[in-house]
Amino acid sequence: MIRSALVLTEAVLGILLTLVAVVALGGKGALVTILVFGVWITGTLVNLRLARSGRAVGLAPVVLGATLLLMWEIAVRGYGVSGVILPPPSAVAARIAQSLPILWEDFVQTVIKGALSGYVIGCGAALVTAVIVDRFDFLRRGLLPVGNFVAALPVIGIAPILVMWFGFDWHSKAAVVVVMVFFPMLVNAVEGLRASEPMQRDLMHTYGAGYWTALVKLRLPAAMPFIFNGLKIASTLALIGAIVAEFFGSPIRGMGFRISTSVGLLALDLVWAEIVVAALAGSAFYGAIALIEKRTTFWHPSQRGR
């Protein structure tokens, strides 16, 4: 019942918009609208078939993605949308193939130098701080509310200040990333270090384990799920921080720089190419951490039974 409801909604929407298109754009616009919705409904039907045959887990998102891309292509070409507003996917793909050297240079500048170095420094510093904070209860009770508060703030606002302090090159971008990832990571790591149960800590005590042994053998492993949660959140923040910081001043390379100047030059296909690179880099970054998490915390309930 839900199944047909989905297709029905799409069909009704399609008919309505076709009528609008007939009035507003004439026969050709209506034809394009029918085509776009035809693709959408076909995609949905394929997915429904897949879901029923039970093979949908890997394929369904691919089908949806292909459907959306096709709709985008047909709509942009059919309605004659100017490439200055929204380039079709094929133009973006051609642009990516054309300007691989530029994209690679920007990728190195922003992702490797800016985001990754800042990420490593920020998360490392947060971990060390978390261990110190955990050692002293007074500090924990004081820092945790402040850390929670700062983690919810628009930290990106300090980007202009840090660019002023550290100059235009990637050092200032790394600094922005450090500040952005520090508090989410700290909050998660402190939470995680308290995750071991009193019974387990008592057991370590009866074994005669000192503070450091207990930390390495019990509390750090127990904190791993929380630490990875922080690492995942920080991975998306790092990329955003590095790109946005480039809006406030940058040498003549870098993804943020390229995006802001290409918008000015109305070279939107290059902008979309950078977006594709950013999305791919972000997914790969996140996926890599998720993979390491799976290897490291295979014992945790959320990683089992799937």
Place this chain on the structure above:
Amino acid sequence: MKTILPVLTVILALLAVWYAGAFQLNKQWALDMAARQDRVMTTPELIADTWAQDKPKLPAPHQVAVELWETVAEKKITSRRSLVYHAWVTLSATLAGFGLGALLGITLAVGIVYSRVMDLSVMPWVIASQTIPILAIAPMIIVVLNAIGISGLLPKAMISMYLSFFPVVVGMVKGLRAPSAMELDQMRTWNASGVQEFLRLRLPASMPYLFASLKIAMAASLVGAIVGELPTGAVAGLGARLLAGSYYGQTIQIWSALFMAAAVAAAAVGIIGIIQRVTLARMGLDR
């Protein structure tokens, strides 16, 4: 209260670090000025100077406080020089985006929970959508929407919406699936219809999850609105204040805008927290 003393200590320590940092960072400029005028500064003079410069590298806390007081309390709130005016511009876009995002998020979550096809096909794209650094392409969205005649509140709200719908979807899906099989069976033995099951079991069960994600969504929405104001040529809003401040080296203005943003964020998230406590208490879920 057990937490007040430690929190106060931490805040005082931060202030101390800040004053020390301001001294360290502004020292060079003060010394250069003194050297140019052929005059030797004593240490107390130097300290006083580093904490009272016009365009310091790092303004001292009291300078920011004075600027905040002047722009918040001493200007009319309709004036363009009033920080309250700029905060309101940002807040209105934030709230519009937050409302749209929450609505979209809840709708998607209901669809995902009730339709297997949507669960399989939409959910991966919801996650993939967040790997696109929307903040990074916010300027382009603003410029393009401006080009086709949409300007003002709406483009900023769109960016806020994009950022805020994600936590709501994730939290709501988790929440709507929170009822156990036994509870669902109980509803079935009572011959509850689908709508009744949704309204009386799934929706109430999802409330704690919803509020937790609404808080995250609100913070994300504010960030979106601020970044959305950067490329519009510094017209109005806290983001515009940040950009104008960084163009003209007005560090005090940047810091006061930052603190205003922090206050707005704290207030907005705090209000959701209060609603959460009242709602959950009335539902008997308060712990």
